[in-house]
Amino acid sequence: MPITLLKSLELHSDKLWSIDSAKGLMATASSDRKIKLVNLRATDIREVEELDDSTHKKSVRSVAFRPHSSILAAGSFDSTISVWGQDENEDTQGTFQETELLAIIEGHENEVKSVAWSHAGEFLASCSRDKSVWIWEADEMGEEYECLSVLQEHSQDVKHVAWHPSMNLLASSSYDDTIRLWREDSDDWECVTVLNGHEGTVWCSAFETSESQLRLVSCSDDATVRVWKYVEEGDDGEDIWTLEAVLPRIHSRAVYSVSWSPGGFIASVGSDGLLVVYKETELGTWEVVAEKEEAHGVFEINTVKWANVNNKELLLTGGDDGNANVWSFDP
Incomplete structure (x- = not known):
């Protein structure tokens, strides 16, 4: 199952931290304080816009598109979140133009490390070096935000937040080596599970997109990729989860990012420069089906995302070289 490089875009002058995509548009965030937009539908896959780099005073660490829209949130090391709106009228090339700043949250x-939208776009989650996770309620236009809850149960820097694709279930990953899962309870949010098992910082997690079962993949400084499975609701109201699998140990150093595709594949990247794709051969058993060494040359890879463009599954990666690489994957 080959991974083929379609395009390497030299977008940033410093580390590229985060990638997200929607409606054939890719957004990237970097230490150079810039946010770039790329048209993935164009035959030449090209950059189409650079957002105002005076908005943030420090690195932009995370970008996330609001579901079913072209609204983009970006979290920065300057402790703020910017929200951007793009013209919904596409030209013949499928390019969104006239991006405007809608809000500063x-x-x-301290530093905002990650932002993520809930499946319906109603909530925006953010996490920070200040050890907290914030839940914001957004209006329809993406211009007004009300903080609904500040979650402070992690004991260290919170690195990443991820929502389930069809329910209001949030995962937060932390420097304290744990993953916490949060659900809405009346007018507040509560932690329903703490996942323990990683032996180092948990950098990222991602839910399976299938609705037939509830599973989460995570990655860590301990060089492992793990799959967790929901079992049942406990007597105390907390959810019971179990470690279902530790994926084949291919990475030799920290794994920074994982992504679970609608087709059931898991991709991982990390400080060893590897891009790895895994397939489940039977329930709970996984094998490596594709591996790309030095996917960004000698540089570490910070982020990976699956994207469906023109009915094809693509892999998007970003690294310390400042480049965004677009890969085809032939299952």
Whole structure:
């Protein structure tokens, strides 16, 4: 199952931290304080816009598109979140233009490490070096935000937040080596599970897109990729989860990012420069089906995302070289 490089875009002058895609558009975030937009539908896969780099005073660490829209949130090391709106009228090339700043969200006391939208776009989650996770309620236009809850149960820096694709279930990954799962309870949010097992910082997690079962993949400084499975609701109201699998140990150093495709494949990247794709051969048993060494040359890879463009599954990666690489994957 080959991974083929379709395009390497030299977008940033410093580390590329985060990638997201929607409607054939890719957004990237970097230490150079810039956010770039790329048209994945164009035959030449080209950059189409650079957002105002004076908006954030420090690195932009995370970008996330709001589901079913072209609204983009970006979290920065300057402790703020910016929200951007793009013209919904596409030209013949499928390019969104005239991006405008809709809002600046303040509240965190330290670097914002990750932002993520809930499946319906109603909630925006953010996490920070200040050890907290914030839940924001957004209006339809993406211009007004109300903080609904500040979650402070992690004991260290929170690295990443991820929503389930069809329910209001949030996962947060932390420097404290744990993953916490959060659900809405009346007018507040509560932690329903703590996943323990990683022996180092948990950098990222991603839910399976299938609705037939509830599973989560995570990755860590301990060089492992793990799959967790929901079992049942406990007597105390908390959810019971179990470690279903530790994927084949291919990475030799920290794994920074994982992504679970609608087709059932898991991709991982990390500080060893590997891009790895795994397939489940039977329930709970996984094998490596594709591996690309030095996917960004000698540089570490910080982020990986699956994207469906023109009915094809693509892999998007970003690294310390400042490049965004677009890969085809032939299952």
